[in-house]
Amino acid sequence: MAKITADTLIADCLEINSNAAEILLSAGMHCFGCALAHGETVAEAVAVHGEDLEALLKKLNEGVE
Secondary structure (H helix, E strand, C coil), rough: CCCCCCEEEEHHHHHHHCCHHHHHHHHCHHHHHHHHCCCEHHHHHHHHHHCCCCHHHHHHHHCCC
16 A cells, blocks of 8 residues: 655545545644645645644554555
């Protein structure tokens, strides 16, 4: 299975990890519902929202095989 990285598009996160929407919401990131999610990477979203990139990537990759 694919691993979510800083360069992974938000839209792809939703396909890779079925819990991605919940994880993003808990971090205050509602970007998966935004039209920009199709072209925005995790790193870009984190920069806008001020989250910890490594911590978010760890959560997004939990349970991804």
